[in-house]
Each structure stands twice: as structure tokens, then as C-alpha cells.
Amino acid sequence: MGNDQILLQLRNGKQKDAIAELYKSFPSVRHFIRSHGGNDDEAKDIFQDALIIFYKNAIQPEFKLTASINTYLFSVSKYLWKDELKKKNRIVHFEVEKPEEIYIPQHSEEKYQWMDKILHSLGEKCMEILQLFYYKKQSMDEIAQQLGYKNVDTAKTQKYKCIERAKIMANEFSVEFLKNEL
């Protein structure tokens, strides 16, 4: 499967197929980490972090790849592993540069961590409907049928209510964050 096809699948709700392709890069990452002081669990964590970083970039419409995804995932994983070793005060025996095309968020960007908190607070019902729409890219027709809503309008209203609630919480959190910053 080519790069473009993988990106298309990620953007169109066919994540599983895309992830299956991306996972073909895992053995080389695992081998690298094992050879540089890590174990399988750490390799899994690092690779999954790399996948998330890749995904964050990939779903931006303007994102374009200039090399194979395998190369990107490997570079990002190496970079993350180096970071991890430094944090644990362990010696790093390899050199790696931060891949330019991929934006890797720094740890200091804690202000966006409130997003996770808000989403978890929404409850499973809201999460289900929102993820089916925004992540799985299902139509409101399909969602209404799947979740047993009376009609599409009811499902839409519920969806918007969930977003409204999330936005209210987001505003509260960001005010709190700004207060702490000041």
C-alpha cells in the first residue's frame, strides 16, 4: 500500500487498515530499541507514541510526505527513544536528528493536556457518538441507526449537545490554565 493510500485511509475513517500497514515498521523499531538498552514493552510504548505523532500530522490536510512512512516512523521512534534514555539518565550511543517534516510536541505543551481530561469527562455516550462521526467518519444516518436514536435530527442534537458541553468545560479549563500561567 502506498503512502498516499495510507494517508487517505487515516483521513477517511479506515484506521485499522492503515494501522495494519504502519505496524509493518514495528519490527525494525523493536529491533533498534532492543539493541539500544530497551525491552519489548518500551519498544511498544515508543512505537505507539510515534504512531500517534505521525497520525496528528497525517490528518492535517496540508501534510505531505517526502519519504516513506516506514522511514518517518523509524526516525520518530529513534528520536523518542533518545529522549527517553536521556530522561532516565542513561547513555545514548547513537545519533539522531529530529525529523523536520514531522511536528513532535514538546513536553512543555501541557496546556493541551486538558483536552484529554475534558473528553474523558464527557461520558461514554457522548464519546461514542462523537468518535463515530469525527473519527470513523460515519454519516449521521448510520450513527442514528446504530445507536438507536429516533431519527437523524435527534442524533444530531445529541451530538451538538455533547460538543457544547465539551466547549464549556474547555473554556473553564483554559481560564484556569491562564490563571496558573500568570
Added chain:
Amino acid sequence: MRSELKNIELIENYLLGNLNNDQKKSFEFELQNNLRLKEEVDTQKKLMLGLSLLAFTNDIKAYHPEFIAQEGTGGKFKWFLNSLLVIVVTGITSLVIFFNGGNKNEKNNSYKNDQNSSQITDKNNNQDVLLAINDSNSQVKYLNANHGSNSQSIGNNQLLSLTNKRSKTTLSSSKAIKNPTVMEPGDYIPVQDTIVNDSLLSDRNKINEDIFNRLQVPFEEVKIQAHLGGNFITKKSKSKFTIPAGILQNTNGETVNGEVTIKYREWRNAAEMAFCQIPMTHHENGEDFNFNSAGMFEIRAYQNGKELEISPEKTISVEFKVTEKLDSCYFWSLNDKTQKWTKLDTLNYSNNNAMRKNVVDMYDGGRYFRLFGRKLSIGPRTGVLTGSIKDNKQGEEKNMSDKYYISKRVLFFFYKNQKISPNYIDTGYVYSYLKRGTYKAELKDGKYSDMIVNKVRIKKNKVTELDFTIDLKKNQKNADYKTDYSLRHTNINSQQFISSLYNDSIYYNDYMSKAYAEQMHNQSLLFQTLHCNKFGVYNCDQIKRINQPVSVRPSFTNSSNDEIKPASTSIVSMIDLKRNAAFSFGAKEFTCSANGKNVVLLFSENKIYAIQNKEFSELKINKSGKYNLKMEDITDSIHSTKDLEKYLGL
């Protein structure tokens, strides 16, 4: 649809590119001039991205075992996987034999408990499955290839997962299992290589549930009417849960009415947490942190055996009594599926301090505050505290503990939480002497008050109405009260106590007021109002880095120096007595702080072993490595978490 929701719809259409050119131009023009709209668009965009990221993260975690199993990276790995499959097949066979007890149920003939058919294949000829049940506590209790009569009630369409306690790896089903009580051929979970050493399947049947259950905190249960709501005070910590009316729904999103069962339990110390199988670690910014808990609780609701949910946008409130006041303490929620903690809120103690101050010091009148959950006012006269409590006229028994507290605290008649000797008196007798009049009571050292009972009504030995005034005075000399009859000793003679009640003009109670002050102190500082929007496990914790972490690869010997060979299902619980938490590991390796006050517990093959801090510190473990731990068999002396608490000196 109201205007706010229409606005959200418009923003969504803009972000998804669903507006035509004219609409888009108009919207963007508006954006340039409307800062508020710009913020809303930005927030909604972040939410959309956040949702996708969260779902993607969950997906990769769920798919990881499947994709690992599909790897074909070469001879060594294949050999390894095949060895794993052989071991797992053997394990499944043993497990199936155990749970079926020889029952060859033809209906589920994919999972016969004989050797030949224990190797389960799916339609793609992928070999071997591990089947797990996610029980109502979202903890995998056991593996069962044939649910039969041993199954627990679980919802449909659940992803099943098994967490290996030792390696902490999780393998999950590749798809939702639709009807979990009857497994169909083709429902499968690929085997994950990291589970290779886990002979959980074969050894699990050796665990004596009864002994392990001794180490678990049991649930308390209350019943409420879902359409009316209700609240309850927990026996353990006097924490108060309030469930508003009409907020409970079933898993289909339909509001439920009628009687529901609320199950609740809490873990307040390391002994209770030792084998609770709830993770006490948190991963943040690539680092692992340990929890230091100020109390953890779990709350669930059921109707006819089926688990209920809280409706979206609704919460239950909890006035939770934390174990201590910790700085930088947060309120956390555990995800039942992923077993990861999410930080919800910061715990703030300042309001309670202000409340306490209001009670015992003089303040300007006209302000309201809460005392033991009751709204009380400070009247126009400076320093006067008035209040009244009325029982529910419909006779529904609510807040009995509150009333009892108020009664005891206000009247200073009663021992803290104790009945007066039943040989002489019961509560009704004491209450019968409560009447209108003026009493004196000490609120705090050096501070005294007049307490005026304006109105009291007693019904069936319970105070159903009490109207009182306490006049808070400062700096009153206590000399006037020295001649009063006083109760100075904690081991009060009941007859003396009864005698004091005859003197209802003035009395003085040194012990009672101190007990009250202590109670006030405890009440005001340690209760936190928390809000839970789902049923599950919650925690009040600080997060701490491990100070000088060391990795210990233990071998175990008993008091006779014989080797203890832990089963693969063994659990090591590492407790640092400087922290209120317990950390679970497999028996092969655990991490602790070289500076900790460490105690290690081992549960293996129906026995409970321990090495106390004194013996552990004699090992002088200040770097990672192999160490022999000489363990004491404490199985016979531990019948509950209370026994363990006592053993650990908590």
C-alpha cells in the same frame, strides 16, 4: 434546535468544508471581526482533533496484539511463537477442564474439555485463543473458554481483554464479542508473544478464591429509587454520596426507574490496597509516577443484575472523607477498559478551613455556610449560630447520620459514636431529657457558649426536629464553670453521666467539647466535594517519583530457609510505609525505593507471605539485582484487610 447548537453546527460545517463558497466567505468575514467566534472555532477544532487522537490511541493499543501476532519476521520469532502456542494450548486445556468439571457440553463443542479439541482455531486457521471475561469490575478474574454456569453477567458488544498481572501487557479481542454467554467458533483473540511465560491458564485454577478474597475490600450496598434519587453515608468513612433523581440509565441510554442497587467500597490504606489489583501508577510525559493516596473508592449501580450508567451531563456528588490533607492532591478517574488513570480535578482544602473558622470564631452576621451538610445561618447578632433540622415529613429515612451528628455535636450529650452503656440507658432515654432550655457548652479551649434549645420534638427515640441557637462568645472565663458537674474522663461511668442530665441548667463537659472540636477539625478539613460523571473507580492522590528506584529480582525462602517457588499467578505487593499505596508486580521482579520503608507481601498458591520493613531494610538494597527475601507465612493470621492493617502497623 436552539441557537447555541445551531452555531456549533455552523462551525462544524465550516471546519469540515461543508459550506459553499458564499457561506464560507461570509463565515470567514465574521471570523475576522468576531474574536469570540474565533475562539469557539479554535476550541471546536481542538476538540475534533482531540477526539480523533483519543480514538486512534485506543485503537492502536487494542490492535497491537493482533498485529504483533501477524508478524512474520523470521525463524526465531516463529519458533518462539510456536512454543508459546503450545504452552497456551496446554493452558487452555487445563482451564477448560477446570471450569467445565468434566462437562462435555455438546452445544459449545468448540471448547470441549478434552486434550484434542482444546486447540481452538478460527476460520483463518489462526491457532489458539485466549478467552477472557471482563467482569463487572473490569478486572479480569478468570479465563473461561466455556462460559456455562460460571460466567458472570457482562454486557454485549464488549471487547474482552486480559491483563497479565506480571508483565502488565494486555491482549484484547480483535472484535467485539456479540453474545458473550455463548461463544461461537470464530470468536478469537490472537495470542500475544509477551504472554508466553504466563501459565495463568493452567495455574489459575489453583488459586483459592476464598483466601484471596480475604484480601479484598467488600462492597457496601444500598438500595435507592432511581426516579427519586437518594443519598447515603458510608459506614467506613462517613462519606456521603448523593444521587440526584432520574439520572440513572441503562446501557441503551434509557432512563431507569424503580429500585436500584448501589454498590460501594473504598480503600483507605495500603493494607486494603495491597491486593486490590488496581494500578497505583500513572504515566505522564514519558515518565512513570507512583500514587500517594488520600483515599480511593469505587461506586457502581445495578438493576436486575445489569450495570447502569449515569446520564450524559449529569453527575453524582460525593462528600468524600480523605485520609489526610495532602498538598498537590488531585482527583482521578480510572478507565475501566484501559486501566489508565485520568486526572479530573485538583483537591482544594481552603474552603473547609474557612468553614471551621466560621463556627468557632465570631463573624459578621447574615452569612450562610454549611455545617455537616446542613445550611446554617449566622444571624444578625454577631457570633450567633442558629439552625434547625426537620425530618422529611413523608417519613423517608434520610440523613440519619447527619441528624445524629448534629444532635451530638450541638447538645454535647453523647459520646462520640458510642451508645451509652446499654445496661443503663439507651438513646431514647437520653433523648427524653432533651427539652427547651439553656445549656452551657465549651466549643474550644477558652471559648464557651450558651446553647439554647428553642424547640425539640422527639419521635420514637429520634430527634425529628431541633431548633437551637448557639451564642459564640470569645474569651469568657472558665472559672464560672468549675463548679459545674463535669465529665472529665473518657471511661465515663454511665451512672455519673446519667446524673449529669438532671442538672439541666448549667453543665460543663470537657471531654465532649474536645471530642466535638476534634470531630469538627476532622469534618471540616477532610471532606471534599467531588463530582463523578460515571460509575467506576476514583482516587484522591498525589503523584510521586520513586526516590532512588531499584529493581529487585527476588528469590523467596520461608522461615525454615526452604525455597518458596512462586506460581506464575503469584502477586507481589510492594508497600512503602511512607506512602499510602501498594504496588502490584509479578514474582520475578519488582521496583521499590532504596530509601523507602518497604514491606513486601507475596500471595502464592493460597498462601500469604510477608517480609516486614525491619527485615527488608537489613538487606540493604541500594542497587538493582537479585536478593533473597526471607518471608513469614502469615496466611493463618490474616482473615481480612483489617488483620493485614494490624500486621503492618497501619
